[in-house]
Amino acid sequence: MNILVIGSGGREHALCWSLKKSPLIDTLYCAPGNGGIAEVATCVEMGVEDIPAIITFCKSHDVGFVVVGPEAPLVLGLVDALADAGIKSFGPRENAAALEGSKGYMKDLCREYGIPTAEYQRFDNADAAKSYLQSQKMPIVIKADGLAAGKGVIIAMSLSEAVATVDEIFGGMFGNAGAEIVIEEFLTGEEASFFVLTDGTSILPMATAQDHKAAGDGDTGPNTGGMGAYSPAPIMTEDMITRTLDEIISPTVKAMKNRGAPFTGILYAGLMITEAGPKLIEYNVRFGDPECQVLCARLDGDLLPALMATADGSLDGVNLTWKPEAALTVVMAAAGYPGPYEKNTVIGGLEEASKIEDVVVFHAGTKKEGEDILANGGRVLGVTGLGKSVKQAQEKAYSGVKALKWPEGFCRSDIGWRAVER
Ligand code: AMP
Numbered sequence: 001m002n003i004l005v006i007g008s009g010g011r012e013h014a015l016c017w018s019l020k021k022s023p024l025i026d027t028l029y030c031a032p033g034n035g036g037i038a039e040v041a042t043c044v045e046m047g048v049e050d051i052p053a054i055i056t057f058c059k060s061h062d063v064g065f066v067v068v069g070p071e072a073p074l075v076l077g078l079v080d081a082l083a084d085a086g087i088k089s090f091g092p093r094e095n096a097a098a099l100e101g102s103k104g105y106m107k108d109l110c111r112e113y114g115i116p117t118a119e120y121q122r123f124d125n126a127d128a129a130k131s132y133l134q135s136q137k138m139p140i141v142i143k144a145d146g147l148a149a150g151k152g153v154i155i156a157m158s159l160s161e162a163v164a165t166v167d168e169i170f171g172g173m174f175g176n177a178g179a180e181i182v183i184e185e186f187l188t189g190e191e192a193s194f195f196v197l198t199d200g201t202s203i204l205p206m207a208t209a210q211d212h213k214a215a216g217d218g219d220t221g222p223n224t225g226g227m228g229a230y231s232p233a234p235i236m237t238e239d240m241i242t243r244t245l246d247e248i249i250s251p252t253v254k255a256m257k258n259r260g261a262p263f264t265g266i267l268y269a270g271l272m273i274t275e276a277g278p279k280l281i282e283y284n285v286r287f288g289d290p291e292c293q294v295l296c297a298r299l300d301g302d303l304l305p306a307l308m309a310t311a312d313g314s315l316d317g318v319n320l321t322w323k324p325e326a327a328l329t330v331v332m333a334a335a336g337y338p339g340p341y342e343k344n345t346v347i348g349g350l351e352e353a354s355k356i357e358d359v360v361v362f363h364a365g366t367k368k369e370g371e372d373i374l375a376n377g378g379r380v381l382g383v384t385g386l387g388k389s390v391k392q393a394q395e396k397a398y399s400g401v402k403a404l405k406w407p408e409g410f411c412r413s414d415i416g417w418r419a420v421e422r
């Protein structure tokens with residue numbers, strides 16, 4: 001069977017790297033892909049939101065299954081359009097992708113079904129939002145309702161900062177994504193990510209992970225798409241996983257089915273583990289990036305049948321096996337990220353890094369030009385190590401980082417610190 005993966009990030013490199021091992025695949029395509037994906041898949045110049053072009057390509061290249069990486073095409077209805085064209089794909093339909101596409105939708109679902117999450121209110125104008133803020137405790141969290149490339153969340157430390165944020169968002173800071181906002185209670189605790197596959201009814205827990213959103217060491221500096229991750233996350237004990245499944249994931253899957261919007265695909269719960277237990281911060285309707293890299297590094301066996309069973313509604317009885325080892329990814333980004341950064345700098349040492357046992361370098365914003373691999377984005381590489389413990393995986397990943405020769409790049413030096421400190 002021919003498979004098409006949609007996307008161009010480290011997440012999609014990890015997916016292609018995993019899928020490549022499947023004996024069920026004839027040709028693996030990726031649109032648009034990147035410099036590293038080109039080594040394992042045939043890259044196709046096509047925008048991830050160009051739904052007509054994707055459908056035309058699938059038909060002309062006999063693609064039997066599409067795996068959608070990023071959220072934007074899911075929220076736009078790519079899976080629905082593919083289904084209408086008779087093409088199977090992995091990912092939720094548009095009505096279920098609203099769990100990520102609209103923060104207000106997700107919060108209202110939690111309220112209706114008693115799913116633990118931060119207290120909140122929705123607003124579509126600045127005056128009402130500002131008068132609500134007067135009665136709230138600080139810090140407080142203000143979120144653009146729609147997709148804002150991971151930047152739509154602001155934690156305001158004071159009332160004046162909160163009021164200014166409300167004005168900025170309604171003033172167009174996030175464009176249309178900020179036409180509505182959610183204002184919510186600030187939760188304290190340790191964050192963790194939990195991933196399950198679901199076909200709308202059955203749930204297959206995958207794994208736990210922890211992301212590092214801040215650009216700088218010690219979780220300082222501006223928020224990014226994610227500067228590193230590890231799996232498993234020690235805070236997600238058996239008991240915490242059971243509670244998350246019982247209190248958050250299962251009620252959500254049932255609720256979506258009740259609403260006539262069954263969720264199929266990977267459900268990524270961003271959690272705050274509070275003193276009262278797990279609370280839902282957000283849902284993503286796709287694999288995390290860089291969390292996907294650590295998941296794929298730990299996965300043993302064929303990912304494709306599980307993704308296809310998810311899409312087909314036959315997930316019941318499907319199992320995935322995981323290596324006992326921990327995995328840790330250090331993201332290398334272009335200097336300046338998440339602000340302005342330079343492109344087209346040459347990255348050296350990739351072969352040396354990849355030769356190290358238990359190290360894989362996933363590409364994100366790279367492109368191949370002649371024999372060179374050039375930086376072509378903010379987050380550029382995900383150096384991934386596997387080890388008996390998070391500490392050993394961390395050592396492996398940083399030995400890979402050391403082998404790279406890319407003076408225009410930077411990374412955090414403390415990915416995994418929480419797990420290592422435990
Ligand atoms: P999100 O883009 O929804 O993942 O939010 C980005 C980050 O903001 C999260 O990873 C949390 O660190 C933080 N955050 C979001 N909502 C809350 C909340 N209610 N309380 C505390 N921190 C939050």
Ligand code: GLY
Pocket residue numbers: 150211225226284287288289290291
């Ligand atoms: N790393 C966070 C995300 O994928 O949303």
